[in-house]
Amino acid sequence: DAGITQSPRHKVTETGTPVTLRCHQTENHRYMYWYRQDPGHGLRLIHYSYGVKDTDKGEVSDGYSVSRSKTEDFLLTLESATSSQTSVYFCATSLGGPAIYGYTFGSGTRLTVV
Amino acid sequence: DQQVKQNSPSLSVQEGRISILNCDYTNSMFDYFLWYKKYPAEGPTFLISISSIKDKNEDGRFTVFLNKSAKHLSLHIVPSQPGDSAVYFCAARSNNAGNMLTFGGGTRLMVKP
Numbered sequence: 001d002a003g004i005t006q007s008p009r010h011k012v013t014e015t016g017t018p019v020t021l022r023c024h025q026t027e028n029h030r031y032m033y034w035y036r037q038d039p040g041h042g043l044r045l046i047h048y049s050y051g052v053k054d055t056d057k058g059e060v061s062d063g064y065s066v067s068r069s070k071t072e073d074f075l076l077t078l079e080s081a082t083s084s085q086t087s088v089y090f091c092a093t094s095l096g097g098p099a100i101y102g103y104t105f106g107s108g109t110r111l112t113v114v
Numbered sequence: 115d116q117q118v119k120q121n122s123p124s125l126s127v128q129e130g131r132i133s134i135l136n137c138d139y140t141n142s143m144f145d146y147f148l149w150y151k152k153y154p155a156e157g158p159t160f161l162i163s164i165s166s167i168k169d170k171n172e173d174g175r176f177t178v179f180l181n182k183s184a185k186h187l188s189l190h191i192v193p194s195q196p197g198d199s200a201v202y203f204c205a206a207r208s209n210n211a212g213n214m215l216t217f218g219g220g221t222r223l224m225v226k227p
Contacts, residue, residue: 004157033214042120042203043158043217058214090157102148103215105157 003027004106006091012112019078021109023091025071031094032074033058033103034066036087043090049074081113117141118206120218128226133191135221137204140185144206148215149178149189152201161202162189194225 005024013019023032031050035043045058047066055066063085065077078085088110092103119138127133137147145166150158164171164178164187171178177190191198204218 035217040123040219042118042219043205045214045216048214092157102160102163103150103158105150105159107155107157 003104004091004093006089006106006109008109009107010110012114013081015082015113016080019081019111021076021078021089021091021111023074023076023106025074025091025093025104027093027095027104028071029093029095029104030071031096032068033092033094034064034074034076035090035092036060037090037108038087046076046089078111081111083113085111086113087111116219117144118204118216118218120202120204120221122221123219124222124224126224126226127194129196130193133189133194133198133223133225135189135191135202135204135223137187137189137218138185139187139206141206141208141216142185143208144216146207147178147180147187148205148207149176150203150205150217151198152203152220158203191223194223196225196227199223199225 007022033048034046044060046064049055049068067075088108090108091106094103117140148163149161151161152158162173162176180187201220201222203220205215
């Protein structure tokens with residue numbers, strides 16, 4: 001009954017290859033977000049979406065792109081993976097403003113770029 | 115420049131005692147603050163929040179205190195339990211930045227039996 005599913009859970013890829021991470025939600029939440037978690041940096045926002053086909057950049061968007069063609073799916077693409085993109089990636093959703101509803105997070109994708 | 119800082123990377127407390135996790139922020143436009151808890155190999159889960167118009171919010175064993183003049187908030191867990199051992203993230207929302215949250219670096223809490 002997981003409301004948010006991230007796939008894959010783990011991935012090892014080579015430098016220079018494109019990688020797509022998928023986030024699928026069954027919550028029918030309007031807002032979706034991609035964060036990366038790195039030691040000492042906490043969670044940093046990469047991109048977010050406030051509706052189908054409506055996306056915008058976050059704090060660390062360089063080297064990443066996103067797409068949202070359906071309410072339930074939010075894809076994160078690393079156009080040409082680099083070692084600095086080795087991280088744990090979290091997808092999150094919220095019904096409305098996170099201050100009221102909070103975010104619901106997926107379980108994360110651990111990406112290693114070698 | 116980190117707008118939300120958790121200066122203690124780790125904290126160890128004895129079961130039954132109080133755990134106090136601290137968070138400092140710099141952005142005066144933050145109007146809502148949240149705490150998330152994260153276990154290994156799981157996503158963060160929402161714990162408790164507080165509006166900037168309040169100075170305290172309580173939910174069971176968890177209480178968040180906000181000191182706006184000092185730009186400081188803290189999470190108190192009383193009594194601490196071994197199951198509380200996790201990484202805790204402080205987060206803040208700016209009222210002029212849509213629905214995005216800015217997170218601190220996290221504090222790892224270890225509660226010893």
